[in-house]
Amino acid sequence: MNILDRPLDPSYILQKKRSLKRQLSAAPGLVPKKIALLSGSTIGEIKNSLEILLLANGIQPTFWEGEYSRFYEDLVYDNGVLKEFAPDFVYIHISQRNIRQWPLAGEEEASVEAKLATEIGHFTRAAQAALALGCPVILNNFDLPVWRAMGNKEGTDISGRVYFARRLNLALAELARTTPNLYLNDLCYLQARYGMEAFSDQTAWYAYKYCCAIDCIPYLAQSVANIIKSLLGRNKKALALDLDNTLWGGVVGDDGPEGIVMGSESPTGMAYSEFQEYLKQLARVGVLLNVDSKNEAANAEAGLARPDCLLKKEDFLCFKANWEPKDQNLAAMAKELNILPDSFVFVDDNPAEREIVRRQLPMVAVPELGAPEEYIAALDRAGYFEVTTLSADDKKRSEMYRQNAQRAQAEGSFESYEDYLKSLEMIGEFGAFDPPHAERITQLINKTNQFNLTTRRYTPAEVEALMEDESHITLYGRLIDKFGDNGITAALIACQEGEEARIELWIMSCRVFKRQLEYAMFDRLVEACRQRGIKRLRGDYYPTAKNLLMKDFYATIGFEKIAEDEAGNREYLFEIPGDYQPKCGVMEIRLV
Amino acid sequence: MDKQSIFEAVQQIFRDNFDDEELEITRETCADDIEDWDSLEQINLLTAMEKKFGLKFKLEDVRGLSNVGDLLDLIERLTA
Numbered sequence: 209m210n211i212l213d214r215p216l217d218p219s220y221i222l223q224k225k226r227s228l229k230r231q232l233s234a235a236p237g238l239v240p241k242k243i244a245l246l247s248g249s250t251i252g253e254i255k256n257s258l259e260i261l262l263l264a265n266g267i268q269p270t271f272w273e274g275e276y277s278r279f280y281e282d283l284v285y286d287n288g289v290l291k292e293f294a295p296d297f298v299y300i301h302i303s304q305r306n307i308r309q310w311p312l313a314g315e316e317e318a319s320v321e322a323k324l325a326t327e328i329g330h331f332t333r334a335a336q337a338a339l340a341l342g343c344p345v346i347l348n349n350f351d352l353p354v355w356r357a358m359g360n361k362e363g364t365d366i367s368g369r370v371y372f373a374r375r376l377n378l379a380l381a382e383l384a385r386t387t388p389n390l391y392l393n394d395l396c397y398l399q400a401r402y403g404m405e406a407f408s409d410q411t412a413w414y415a416y417k418y419c420c421a422i423d424c425i426p427y428l429a430q431s432v433a434n435i436i437k438s439l440l441g442r443n444k445k446a447l448a449l450d451l452d453n454t455l456w457g458g459v460v461g462d463d464g465p466e467g468i469v470m471g472s473e474s475p476t477g478m479a480y481s482e483f484q485e486y487l488k489q490l491a492r493v494g495v496l497l498n499v500d501s502k503n504e505a506a507n508a509e510a511g512l513a514r515p516d517c518l519l520k521k522e523d524f525l526c527f528k529a530n531w532e533p534k535d536q537n538l539a540a541m542a543k544e545l546n547i548l549p550d551s552f553v554f555v556d557d558n559p560a561e562r563e564i565v566r567r568q569l570p571m572v573a574v575p576e577l578g579a580p581e582e583y584i585a586a587l588d589r590a591g592y593f594e595v596t597t598l599s600a601d602d603k604k605r606s607e608m609y610r611q612n613a614q615r616a617q618a619e620g621s622f623e624s625y626e627d628y629l630k631s632l633e634m635i636g637e638f639g640a641f642d643p644p645h646a647e648r649i650t651q652l653i654n655k656t657n658q659f660n661l662t663t664r665r666y667t668p669a670e671v672e673a674l675m676e677d678e679s680h681i682t683l684y685g686r687l688i689d690k691f692g693d694n695g696i697t698a699a700l701i702a703c704q705e706g707e708e709a710r711i712e713l714w715i716m717s718c719r720v721f722k723r724q725l726e727y728a729m730f731d732r733l734v735e736a737c738r739q740r741g742i743k744r745l746r747g748d749y750y751p752t753a754k755n756l757l758m759k760d761f762y763a764t765i766g767f768e769k770i771a772e773d774e775a776g777n778r779e780y781l782f783e784i785p786g787d788y789q790p791k792c793g794v795m796e797i798r799l800v
Numbered sequence: 801m802d803k804q805s806i807f808e809a810v811q812q813i814f815r816d817n818f819d820d821e822e823l824e825i826t827r828e829t830c831a832d833d834i835e836d837w838d839s840l841e842q843i844n845l846l847t848a849m850e851k852k853f854g855l856k857f858k859l860e861d862v863r864g865l866s867n868v869g870d871l872l873d874l875i876e877r878l879t880a
Contacts, residue, residue: 219851223844226818230819253844423847
């Protein structure tokens, strides 16, 4: 049972953690990551739950645990121990229990302001010390205090403790928004979601110094794990949505478009409409919407065409309304969009359909659904699409995939593929890594799996360091054509050693396969090598489950294989000829 | 609940928690007898018992519990 596809069962996770760990650790392809846990209060069970939630997301953690409640000292006065651990992520587990100077009821303004500044400074310094380790830092904000001597006035008076906590939270939100690599884990929201009575259990604090009830720890762990897996590019990318009783109430084939239930006329209608609104919001942050429905296409379209239907046919990339098995539709969609099936979330009210997809495509996420008023929660609580970076590319993602569909259609009308490519009027824009594009480049590096020769991942700090490093050649590539801008979809990093350079990273988004962008990039690399007096290029290929298509890529561009081991790791060599001829002749090249 | 049912439920909790279906406990079993049973693990055992028996332990209840016998007596007292 995939613990992520049902509402999290905290008792199950707490009680069965050892056997869960055993099972989940046996999965192939786990990505090892080092996590430093800094303590503001007891972190023992938090570590255990976080381990389970990370394993469920395909990440194998090794933990460093700070001393009880010594997050500030461990970070700010690190004697090298944390540096040596070299974490991939830092989680600072603080809570309202770590606010040292609360205002006193009736305290005067100047004094309260001083306390606020001191507290903000304290946590800011801790966060900055963590950021100096060069990895993403996850910081809790503050849960609200459990008692209010002044009652409601605590929320408005300058000396109110609720007002103070809220102002601290606003300051932390500002800090996270303006500080690269710093991410907020919204503990305050968790407390609200589970309710103060359930979350802020006094026994758990007095007896064991846990900042929340033991039962809430798995939810907290899920929240932190969602941020980590998002940063590692492990978000889902697409939804495959049923229509009848999923986007609207009733069956459009039987009830007709007028008879199906949505809109403001009924409670159930409102539930479906809010679900549609939620899906639209997901699309705005780059999630791809697709229809997978057992219907005559005309009926499905009629349902979507209803004026009060918030989702229109154009909002969907792939539209499969037919009588084929839904898992086959999903597999076909994945092919059309050029993404792997494991990037999908399948949403269907029918348990039989869910079961078929689970069995046929076990890598697809299939959340359990209850009543329509619970659909949003089923998706929202799982955190399939946790947003950590929001680039311009994310917001335009649907549009870009739609343009790809247009390109695919145009392809049909040409004699030769080369003519078709030329007709696209492509422009390949290339430049060295630079600050304005660092976020998108880092995102691309961490989530590209197929056209990825070494599957080497880089943190934002490492990408930044490369920009200053003379010994490295960095290139990003953007592909524009007459249908639109595909965005930054390729990147390359090579390390120079005298007359040789080794390609350490070469990636390209599947969105722009078969356009010769990789040839254009190679031409750029050869040019850059010429300018630096580099005569030879070395490239490595490390096979993974997802990049097998790249096995012979280097050979196809003229490299010679010089080594291969039993695991299939290969090394290639390219002697740059004096009369090197550019390989790409189908696009205009622009250098930035 | 009768003593035997309480014992069996508690033994199952121990078995789930320590991932050992063969684990046998007695009234005298204490933290020294089970390698992973430390103070942090104690909290999990107590939480599982609260869930199983529909209880909410007070601060006084969880003090001075030194062996399985103490746990069984506590549950018996609170479920009487």
